Structure formats: C-alpha cells, structure tokens
Amino acid sequence: MLSRLSPLAQRTISPRLLSNAQRTLVNISYPSPKIAVLELDRPPVNSLSLEMSAKIVESIKEIESNPEVQAMVLKSSNPKIFSAGLDITEMNRPTVARLEDFWRNIQTLFLTLYSTRLSTIASIDGHSPAGGCLLAMSCDYRIMSATPSYKIGLNETKLGIAAPYWLKDLFVTTIGYREAEVGLALGKLYSPKEALEIKLVDELVDSPVIDVALKRADEWASIPEKGRVASKVMLRGAMIQDLEEKREMDVGWFRDFIMEEGVQKGIEGYLKNLSKK
Numbered sequence: 001m002l003s004r005l006s007p008l009a010q011r012t013i014s015p016r017l018l019s020n021a022q023r024t025l026v027n028i029s030y031p032s033p034k035i036a037v038l039e040l041d042r043p044p045v046n047s048l049s050l051e052m053s054a055k056i057v058e059s060i061k062e063i064e065s066n067p068e069v070q071a072m073v074l075k076s077s078n079p080k081i082f083s084a085g086l087d088i089t090e091m092n093r094p095t096v097a098r099l100e101d102f103w104r105n106i107q108t109l110f111l112t113l114y115s116t117r118l119s120t121i122a123s124i125d126g127h128s129p130a131g132g133c134l135l136a137m138s139c140d141y142r143i144m145s146a147t148p149s150y151k152i153g154l155n156e157t158k159l160g161i162a163a164p165y166w167l168k169d170l171f172v173t174t175i176g177y178r179e180a181e182v183g184l185a186l187g188k189l190y191s192p193k194e195a196l197e198i199k200l201v202d203e204l205v206d207s208p209v210i211d212v213a214l215k216r217a218d219e220w221a222s223i224p225e226k227g228r229v230a231s232k233v234m235l236r237g238a239m240i241q242d243l244e245e246k247r248e249m250d251v252g253w254f255r256d257f258i259m260e261e262g263v264q265k266g267i268e269g270y271l272k273n274l275s276k277k
C-alpha cells in the first residue's frame, strides 16, 4: 500500500510506476465540505479484486463517518474506463476459500454502496461492463459520457456465467422486467444513447462528466438528510434485507457455479481472448 512507503518514496515515485500492491486503490477528496469524491484507481481497468472491493467499502465508511458530508461522487482515474467489473482472475482456478471470501466482499460492496446514507452520483466517463454496471446501478444517480464507443450493461452470459439473483433484481428495478430479460440473456452492452433510452443512466453529457456530476452532487446534498434517507430506505430496504438474509446461500450458489469445470473452461477462454486483443 502506498501509505506503507516512506514519504520521500511517495513523493518521488511516479504514480504510473506503482504496482497495485503499492497503490491506495482509491483516492478520496473533498471539493467542498458536503461533497466527497471517491476515485477508483486500480490500473489497468479498475477491476474489482477482493482487496479493491474491501478498499471501496472502507472508503465509503470513512466518508460516511463525517456527518457533514451529504453526497459522494464515484469516478475513475482512468480516462476511458469506469470499471471493467469483477477481476476475472479471481474466478479463474481459485481456491475455494479465496473465492468465497471474494464473493462476500462483493456482496458487502453492493450492500454498503446501495444502502449508504450518502447521496451517490456515478460519474461514468468510460466503459462500465458487468460489475462496473453494478457499481453504477448501486448509486442514486448516473451520469455518463455521450462518447458513442463506450459501453455499459451486464455481459455476464458472454463469459458463460450469470448475474446473481440480487444483481438481476437491481437490473429489473432499474430498467424494467422485459428490457432486463433481453439484456441479461444476450449479455447486452449498451451505448450511452441506448442506456439513456432504457433509463440505465439518467443523463448523458459531452462536457467533462465530473463537472456535471459535481453540480448534481451539490443539488442532492442540499436536500434535508432525514427525509431523503427515509425515502431511500423505503425504496431499497427490501432488497437489502433480502440479501442480508441469504448471504451465505448466495455464497454457496456462486462457489458451486464458478467451480464447475465447464464454467472454468469458459472463464479461461474469455481471459485468453481478452489478453490476445
């Protein structure tokens, strides 16, 4: 972790040269007293490893612990990728113990982000497949760059896996049953324009996404907290409680599914193709 290096080393090593083991993985800043920016910083693609998920959770808790902060913008340090989703290498020939731990951390990440008292604005300036889309959908409001080549959606079936039931529920809640049915089956990745049409994102912008995200964060932060949080709990409470009750069952489903030989072969093939590109 970067913080373990001496202050001199931290100042002299170019951030580009740091390995992920030396990085903080996320950066937190406060552009104003009521607003925090949580920046994902795990090159090359902000994929969600066990450590990355744990770090995001720890950072949300740190931000939440300051009662003055009302809104959090979630962004990426990568100029063209928000997050490439789960770190696929975590699911490639893993040990059972690591795989189960990995999944518990992903569940916690979803539960923490989806239920935080903070207003959360996703500033999606780049690709956002699968777990990247999960992060975005767990926020209260999504702003995406209008760049036509960017893609967002749940492409799990293309890897030979399926979204877990709670991610399917989140997708259905966000875009409606029929669109989710087609999108999940085909592992569809949507352009920004398509994503806006089906309400997977709330707004498209040509200007730097972060500028608009900070404006929206200001608006959300101005709403009195008590009523805002009560309505969030009303809307999101049932889904949160359901997963809380089924967490270990869900870990079992995930483990049994991923450890199947056919699924392992599919993941292996998908990873090989990714690296060959």
Ligand SMILES: CCCCCCCC/C=C\CC(=O)SCCNC(=O)CCNC(=O)[C@H](O)C(C)(C)COP(=O)(O)OP(=O)(O)OC[C@H]1O[C@@H](n2cnc3c(N)ncnc32)[C@H](O)[C@@H]1OP(=O)(O)O
Pocket (backbone or CB within 6 Å): 044, 045, 047, 081, 083, 084, 085, 086, 087, 088, 089, 127, 129, 130, 131, 132, 155, 156, 159, 161, 162, 163, 164, 165, 167, 253, 254, 257, 258, 271, 274, 275, 276, 277
């Ligand atoms: C009951 C059943 C339960 C089952 C539950 C399953 C869980 C379901 C929930 C979520 C699933 C996921 O999130 S799986 C991840 C899905 N993500 C993807 O398919 C995205 C893959 N990546 C890309 O499409 C592209 O990398 C990109 C469009 C995001 C960026 O393209 P770009 O050209 O800029 O970069 P590269 O493709 O060259 O990638 C650089 C480098 O990173 C590696 N990489 C990319 N994505 C991932 C990833 N998700 N995990 C790990 N590694 C990844 C890629 O291989 C390259 O590595 P090398 O430089 O070593 O070649």
